[in-house]
Amino acid sequence: MRALIAMVLWGAGLVSVGIVSQTRPPVGYEGGCTDAGCHDKRHKRPVVHDPVGEQTCDACHELTNEEKHEFKFPLSGAALCFDCHEEHEGEVMHSPAEDGECTSCHDPHASQTKALLKEETIAAVCIDCHDDMREDLDFLHGPCAVGACTMCHNPHGTDHAMLLPTEGPGVCTRCHTEMGARMTEKTYKHSPVEEECTGCHNPHGAKNNMMLKDYVPQLCVDCHDDIQEHAEDSLVKHDALTQGKSCVDCHQAHCSSVEHNLLKEPMDLCLSCHDKELDSDQAKLISIADVLQENPHHHGPIAQKSCTGCHGVHGGEVFRMLIEEFPPGFYESFDKKRYALCFRCHEPELVQDERTTTLTKFRNGDWNMHYLHVNRKPKGRTCRACHNVHASKRPRHVAETVPFGAWDVPVNFEVTETGGTCLPGCHRRYSYDRGKAVINIPKK
Ligand code: HEC
Ligand code: HEC
Ligand code: HEC
Ligand code: HEC
Ligand code: HEC
Ligand code: HEC
Ligand code: HEC
Ligand code: HEC
Ligand code: HEC
Ligand code: HEC
Ligand code: HEC
Ligand code: HEC
Ligand code: HEC
Incomplete structure (x- = not known):
């Protein structure tokens, strides 16, 4: 055996130099095993196992033949370690730890890293046996990127699947305390x-931002395939689902103080986009927020902050995504079904009964003017010939002007105590009176 010059650094910087020229220490050698200059190399690392530092080599190496310098382990496998360390407990054990292969990860003597690891980092220890899942991922989770695998996995064993410290969202909210607090505070939680x-996030990283398992809306419709079907099969599609951030422009992914996990109160949500003119396939859509601001008389459902009393959100079968039928034009051959939208909330008798003294104020004596205008075939006037649907300058939502092709026809409506007068672009000035019927066209 060749001579060695060993510099052994122990404890508080004590340096000793020894020159040795023997294959084994002299019989009865009294000094520490490392002092002899033989077994020093591996102990010169920054992190030294306590019993090694204290030269109690015999805690693990029991001398069996002094002459031959032979040793045996007093205990085998993990038992050797558990002689001093607390035994690992857990319903889910990491198989190398369970099998007592402590030294597949730990150096029993000394190492470069804390916890006497055999590699320089924790992650390097793990990927000795596991694939490095961080490769090929564009977005890496912070703790995973720096290799803090044991922030989430106990290397020995736990009571929870995947060696995790706990179960459910707690795995994440231990660090994401703000999200944990949000989930406790908010009334509506996404189940x-x-x-x-981990139903939506990959804990290590992903190809998608936020470590999402898929991009939105695909992520969402993997579970909500009914919404996808509805949106795709709809005749009238809502671009809100295909533009921008799609589902998460309207829904919170985690929790919310608004029902259906909406980002805002429902009407504010609609108006957050419909506060400007929008391009649709056919035409420019007016800004509904402007309409509501400029017209003080808001239609009942809108006064109650609902747009969905009339419109769908994910798509619909009727033009403008209306939830029930409503004629799209100025004229419509009368059929009650065609006004199903209005008759969700209003009585159909309003336009069905020719004579009435109670159903409507729009009557001349008992002659129902709604019936007269609307209940015609083939050219009944639709409600839009006189009414605004969202809001109006006048009570009863009588419009100032109504669209007739290229012309915005003025209505010139004036209300009186017992009736009203109009001079629309449709006929000469006519009046109605609920007390005594007005004769607008004298009998010839
Ligand atoms: C905590 C228990 C423990 C202590 C204390 C310990 N050893 Fe070891 N030693 C081991 C184990 C376990 C192995 C088997 C190596 C393996 O499985 O990686 C080993 C292997 C060895 C080997 C042979 C294999 C090799 O790595 O070259 C030598 C030499 C050795 N130890 C010397 C020492 C000396 C010298 C000391 C005291 C300074 C010491 N050991 C203290 C546990 C210990
Ligand atoms: C003779 C007692 C004894 C035996 C046997 C023993 N250790 Fe230790 N070990 C200690 C002491 C003492 C410490 C330092 C105090 C502590 O951290 O608990 C320690 C610390 C450690 C540490 C922590 C080091 C750090 O920097 O955090 C690890 C890891 C370790 N031992 C692994 C093992 C392994 C693996 C075995 C079996 C091969 C083993 N020990 C056997 C006494 C022992
Ligand atoms: C798969 C690798 C691996 C195996 C196998 C393993 N350990 Fe560890 N052990 C680690 C890592 C990594 C740490 C450091 C944990 C940290 O700092 O987050 C650690 C830490 C320790 C510590 C320091 C205190 C603690 O619990 O954090 C002791 C002691 C220890 N291990 C003993 C053992 C014993 C005994 C065995 C065998 C029964 C064993 N280890 C098997 C990877 C392993
Ligand atoms: C010595 C090889 C080895 C090392 C090093 C190792 N593992 Fe493992 N690990 C295994 C084996 C073997 C299994 C069991 C695989 C199986 O059941 O399919 C396993 C399983 C796991 C599992 C899944 C447990 C389950 O319930 O299915 C996780 C999580 C894990 N290891 C994390 C780690 C982490 C984190 C590290 C680094 C601290 C690490 N492993 C280091 C060998 C190793
Ligand atoms: C933020 C917590 C967290 C960190 C950090 C983390 N993991 Fe995981 N890991 C998990 C969770 C949660 C699962 C279970 C995934 C599931 O159920 O879909 C898991 C699963 C695993 C599995 C088993 C299943 C699989 O995907 O192969 C292995 C192996 C694993 N992790 C290794 C590692 C390694 C190695 C590191 C460090 C590079 C690491 N983990 C860092 C949380 C984490
Ligand atoms: C050990 C602490 C820790 C644990 C546990 C943890 N995270 Fe993280 N996570 C972080 C840190 C640190 C960041 C980076 C924060 C930043 O850049 O603002 C982060 C970032 C994220 C991000 C990106 C946030 C953003 O705004 O870009 C998501 C999503 C995330 N974590 C989800 C999870 C999930 C899901 C789990 C559970 C499987 C989890 N985290 C567990 C520490 C943790
Ligand atoms: C139903 C799918 C889903 C689940 C389950 C889920 N997330 Fe998310 N998470 C998302 C989506 C989608 C985003 C991106 C939101 C956006 O772009 O507005 C996100 C973003 C995040 C962010 C960054 C943005 C923010 O709001 O702070 C963090 C952190 C986060 N999630 C943590 C978690 C934690 C922790 C859990 C478990 C308690 C969890 N997530 C469960 C879908 C989910
Ligand atoms: C892992 C499956 C899964 C994923 C992914 C998922 N969801 Fe859900 N979601 C559910 C379940 C389960 C419910 C509860 C259904 C119920 O109560 O009928 C639900 C309910 C909802 C609700 C209804 C809440 C209510 O109170 O009416 C909305 C809105 C919702 N999810 C939106 C989303 C959005 C947006 C995404 C994508 C960011 C998404 N979901 C991703 C499973 C999922
Ligand atoms: C323009 C805003 C908006 C967008 C974009 C949007 N939603 Fe909704 N979503 C709503 C509103 C508002 C409700 C409540 C409907 C109601 O009150 O009738 C709702 C209700 C839901 C519900 C629960 C009630 C139901 O119809 O089953 C689910 C689930 C849902 N949305 C999923 C999604 C998914 C998945 C996406 C993306 C593909 C998405 N939403 C996109 C506004 C939106
Ligand atoms: C009482 C039923 C009703 C309510 C409530 C309602 N709408 Fe409408 N909306 C309609 C009808 C009917 C049309 C078609 C008008 C037409 O073409 O004459 C329409 C048309 C629209 C249009 C297309 C406008 C254009 O330029 O053609 C948008 C955008 C719209 N509504 C958004 C909203 C929003 C946002 C709300 C809530 C603030 C809302 N609606 C509430 C019935 C309603
Ligand atoms: C994230 C932005 C956004 C939100 C929020 C939003 N919309 Fe839209 N909406 C659009 C865009 C863009 C269009 C025009 C493109 C299209 O779909 O034709 C549109 C079109 C419409 C149309 C006309 C559809 C057609 O083509 O005839 C109606 C009606 C409508 N939205 C109602 C609503 C209602 C009701 C809400 C609230 C539940 C709402 N929108 C919320 C972006 C949004
Ligand atoms: C979701 C229910 C709902 C739908 C659908 C609905 N309305 Fe209304 N409407 C109301 C409510 C509520 C009022 C307020 C009644 C009140 O203040 O007495 C109202 C008031 C009116 C008024 C003024 C009545 C008054 O006394 O001031 C007119 C005109 C009107 N609606 C026309 C229509 C037309 C036309 C349609 C179809 C396009 C329609 N409504 C669809 C609920 C609805
Ligand atoms: C030719 C014009 C005209 C048409 C078409 C018209 N209305 Fe009216 N409507 C009026 C006038 C004018 C009033 C106000 C009567 C008054 O208060 O003196 C009114 C009042 C109403 C009211 C308030 C209650 C009442 O009757 O006094 C409702 C509700 C209403 N209309 C619904 C409708 C619906 C639904 C349609 C389509 C099916 C429609 N209107 C078509 C002119 C019209």
């Missing part, structure tokens, strides 16, 4: 989030 965060 998969209550179950576990």
